[in-house]
Amino acid sequence: MPEGHTIHRAALDQRPMLADQRLKILSPQGRFAEGAARIDGQTCTGIEAFGKHLVYRFEGGDALHVHLGLFGMFRAAKLPARAPKGAVRVRMISRTHVVDINGPNTCEVLDGAGLAALTGRIGPDVLRKDADPDKAWTRISRSRSSIGLLLMDQSVIAGIGNIYRSEILWRQGIDPELPGNRIPPEAFDRIWTDAVHLLGIGVNANTIITVDGVKKSKSRYGERVNIFAKEICPACASAIKAFEIGGRRAFACGRCQTSA
Structure with a gap:
């Protein structure tokens, strides 16, 4: 999608x-x-x-x-x-x-x-100038659902999909299975800021690029990602864990993503 x-x-x-x-x-x-x-x-x-x-x-x-x-x-x-x-x-x-x-x-x-x-019924869109991140934070901070699930809920935050979810949480060192009500406000600020940054790059490049300082690849879709559908973490060389959150594939590094 x-x-x-x-x-x-x-x-x-x-x-x-x-x-x-x-x-x-x-x-x-x-x-x-x-x-x-x-x-x-x-x-x-x-x-x-x-x-x-x-x-x-x-x-x-x-x-x-x-x-x-x-x-x-x-x-x-x-x-x-x-x-x-x-x-x-x-x-x-x-x-x-x-x-x-x-x-x-x-x-x-x-x-x-x-x-x-x-x-x-659509949550604040990270790419819209009129987006209010406080609305997303209010929903997340009161929820027992995992942050990985909440980021895919378009009524909480709009625009983040399966690839961006794994990539943003890895970039911020946040465990995707951590409940929303255990996410500190400063960690949410990092998530929101990184989402705005990465999706903005996606608009300009017309593809998903989450690796810093690179251009689109020569593959069919031109995507450049860190851990999504990868086997080894580029930061610590640990094995990437693949699992399901809300019926969708998720990826995380158990060493780099230990908390918020």
Whole structure:
């Protein structure tokens, strides 16, 4: 599933393609025909990321809400538009570009109240300037759940996914199984600051880079990580422990991550 940097990068890339333009909205697949007809021909007034959610605002007050889930993707290209590739749920056409959305987990048109309800249940997004880290800290400091589980709860902190969770906690020397209510405030500050830093790098590089002072790799996705899916800790050469937290793979070094 795309982590928050991917959605913020999509918003950044698509704004000059779609924003402040009257859009032709289609559903080549047919599954979103009613929603497409509702916003077809309206001007897109803005594109915003809220954690892993992308929101396209329209002049009539409606918003297109997209959550890619595990298999969704964006495809963007300059006009003239080619035939849709695969099951395209939504096609948006501006004066210059076409943006296709394939296979999203969620694709819906929301009115103002619906959008407010959506954003109200999303935790503070580490990449948004209006994020309030105190809201996340309040939830974490009162919870008996592990910090590893809480960081993946998008109602607590938005944008952090599976890779960033393992990487941030390793970088800060924090045991992912430590309960939230045992995390000192200064440790939470380090987590938040590092999340802002690393996801910001992810937006700029358009990939996950958590190793200091390196550029993207030549692999397919260009990722550069310290311990995620690795066997040996780069700091102490101990074996990396792989386990599950909340049904997702987690990685930690038992020597480097002993407390908060």
